[in-house]
Amino acid sequence: MTAEAQAPESRELGRPRRRKEDQRLITGRTRWTDNISLPGMLHLAVLRSPLAHARLERVDVSAARQAPGVVAAFTGTDFAEDFGSLPTAWTVSEDLKVPPHFPVTRDEVRYVGDAVAVVVATSRAAAVDALEAIDVSYAELPAVVDMTAALADDSPLVHTDLGTNRCFSYHEDHGDYEATKARAEVVLRRRYVNQRLIPNAMEPRSVVVDPTATDQFTIWSATQVPHFVRIFLSLVVGVPEHRIRVIAPDVGGGFGSKLDVYAEEALCLALARRLGKPVKWTATRSEDYLATIHGRDLIEDVEITAMRDGRMLGLKVELLSDMGAYLQLLTPSIALLGRYMYPAIYKFEAHSFDCVGVFTTKTPTDAYRGAGRPEATFLIERAVDDLAAELGIDALELRRRNWIRHEEFPFTTVAGLTYDSGNYEAATARATELFDYDGLRREQSERRERNDSVQLGIGVSTYTEMCGLAPSRWLADTGYAAGGWERATVRLTPLGKAEVVIGTSPHGQGHATTFSQVAADALGVAFDDVEVVVNDTATVPWGLDTYGSRSLVVGGTAIQQAAEKVVEQARVLAAHLLEADVSDVEFDSGTFRVRGTDASKTIQELAFASFGAHSLPEGSEPLLDAHATVDPETFSYPHGTHLCAVEVDTETGASHIRSYVCVDDVGTVVNPLVVEGQVHGGVAQGIAQALYEHGMYDSDGNLTTGTLVDYLVPGAPDLPSFVTDRTETPSTTNPLGVKGVGEAGAIASTPAVVNAVVDALRPYGVTDIEMPCTPQRVWRAVQGGRAGETAEQDQHWPEDVQSGGLPTDRGAQ
């Protein structure tokens, strides 16, 4: 019997394979968590606070317990023995304050959406109906909405026991910033606001917990991190880890919002344990807006010291980062994750970094596509464009005078990161060519000269980012609880198919396709002969899941290395069967051949021979099966040049993207189609932040953009056609040469768009438009409605180089 298999047609790396997942996803032959229905399953509904801040005087669920279909109803205090506080995994500083965060609050509500009580019923409708029978008496407390006000001495406190709204303070100095200021000819100072965003994964959060035996549970969750969920739910709910199986079935997007361990996951587990029946909860869109993490929400102050010839000397960054009411899994770390990226691609001599985390009575923030790096990139790329304008130097030319030249790699930045590779000149040259940079600059001049009502602006963003989270030692140094390795198992089935078991957890990225290509090349098997096994802690016992553009860089490397181990196992068996010395057996495209002879075995033949185990070499075991666990030594650093041309209608304030060109360098490309898709989606999300999206609260702490009517997610009609291209400078820190692409578009595009809008309006004296650049904001800027503020911000320019300090006293406790 001989195993049959297709021989691979050619190398898979670089082939634009259509995604294996898409037919199933597009035709609906798939399974989301909310599709799971189990015999006897109960439904959870959560009563959420309508107030931003209040003391709970009474929560009475007795009437709800009598409602039709209701099995149980509980308040926060009823759960005192069921679970502890939800986890925060990143101790970012010694002074970090971690307030208790219970899945159902026990004493106070601290944001609109905070859970007050729960109902479990035989149907979802019965559970939702019964919520209305719960009687709650709130004693209203003052909302804390504004970060600056929250730090004032007399501010009401979100958590009284903490005695402050300051969650943490962080300071880091690289080089002597003040010394650069002393000799600088110019100092640029700006304040940028990075507004609150709502992630809007297409699939809302959802969880089902099935008590499969006494104290044994299977959990389905719409999560990016099934392995994290298993560990942390064990800790929070007290079910032994080995009695929990977590499955993330098809997951409809996350963007970081499902990189968390949520109250409802703990609740469903605790309730399934109490009630002995399966329990399901699925968020409505409105619930997701309140009770799933938000993103960004920073006030970013920057100073750049420079010489008149454009040479940049020092960079000072001071951030206020809004935590919201509680700390979720990674909340305090997000702004800090970007701290090494503020110097970006530029050769600063000194970098000073400050960040203060602030509690407010709003939905907690956490990772959102880019997590720290968009915040850094927005600040530095906005500031460099502003500096260029103030110095009268072309925005690209100013960058050229300061960026790391390609021959200078590897280069250690002022922040201490060593960038292994890059070629900013090449990406920029290609982008300017595709964009017709000079032609558009000419048109811009012409429109300015004839005072056209439609002005043209050109925005630049030459970003870099750090991907491949993360070296475990680096994570330890920054206070993170876990490591950053990834684990792959590669095995050949008896009939010569390959199974790749990988601990990253796809939720839209196309892992099954990309990883099949990596494994197919390494094993010399056909793309269709590879099955990628993911998203289930029973079948994938080890893994650290998906975030931070890590899957291919870390996980792909693990797959490659495990596959190479399998090839070596097979080589030994081939030598044995072909009666040759191992060193004489060559491997190419799935066939082992004795050098200089016709004697050969295919990898499929060897898989069956190993399975049969009839004749194995001395000391070897049956089965071709190997694993590799890769802990990266460093990060990878994708980069690129994004250019955006925006037409601003000065009569209405409307901004229309005329053209968008991006040339990204993500290293070696495994699948150009997948990369293209990631870039398109990321750029769309970044444009959305620049022009449309804004999670807004009123002064009472109500989310005023609580539906898709008010929170503007752009659709295809609102976005331009993207012109994309790539340069390929392979990473030298992993064998595939890949760098990661999941977040690049979202990181790069936002400053490119805002820079373009501001550039269009510079003749009107405009130096900034706060995001999102709404028509009204743009129109007011054109009208000079903000002339006062703009002039004030500029008044120390360029001669006044005295130390500015901060607009608000952050030193006050």
Added chain:
Amino acid sequence: MIPVAFDYAAPTTIDEALDSLAAAGERDVKVLGGGQSLLPVLRMRLAAPELLVDLSRVAELRGVRDDGDAIVLGAMTTHDEVVRDPLVRQHALLLSAAAATVADPQVRHRGTFGGNLVHCDPAGDMPAAALALDAQMVVAGHAGRRTVEAADFFEDLFQSAVHDGELLVEVRVPKHTGWGAHYEKFQRVAQAWSIVGVAATVRAEGDTIVEAKVGLTNMGATPVRARAVEEALVGQPASDEAVRAAAARAAEGTDPPTDANADADYRRHLAGVLTRRAVLAAAGTA
């Protein structure tokens, strides 16, 4: 996500529908047209009617017919039908132009012309177009039918002249054959509501505007006619300069809202800019 439980009636004739409404007595009742505004409100539990009367099976409420000096649109005619209907395009092009800007194709295939009018959302697009065309709303009740002029139909925020126990059954639109028309909608994303909309229809002889009608969306609690603009346009050439001068008066007498998208003063400014663009486009000179 899940509405409060309600009773449901699905009549097949107007008389049956009126019977259902009459039988409801004191109960809180809502009429379901295309459901594009009502269903979200029910699902978010912002309304909890005890009875829904679904008009989707009432065939006599659908379609467009020629009635001499007017065309008549059934209240349950969908936006998409309004966009495409040859009679509408020939005699009331403004309605077609406005309907084409409503939300997205899915909504236009479900949402209805009559439902949009009765809903009286100040940011809805069809009321301003109906007002500009001097449409007449035919309202049926158990006592019989009455006709309400568009100028009297939009009483207040979310409040039309259709009262309890009544139905809007059809809309008579005087023929504006040969009139140019344009609906200029200003919004932040394609599916969003109008921040300001301008419905303009113009009759020209040669290069001269001889008649103009302009309705404004979201410049107050109800749609308003820009009468000052209409008067100023008569006898003017359809030139940028002349239209600009007339359009500058668009916000006269309006009381626009301030909300998250726009302050009142910005809306007044937009009304002028958008009116100029709408009129020029309507006159075919844009």
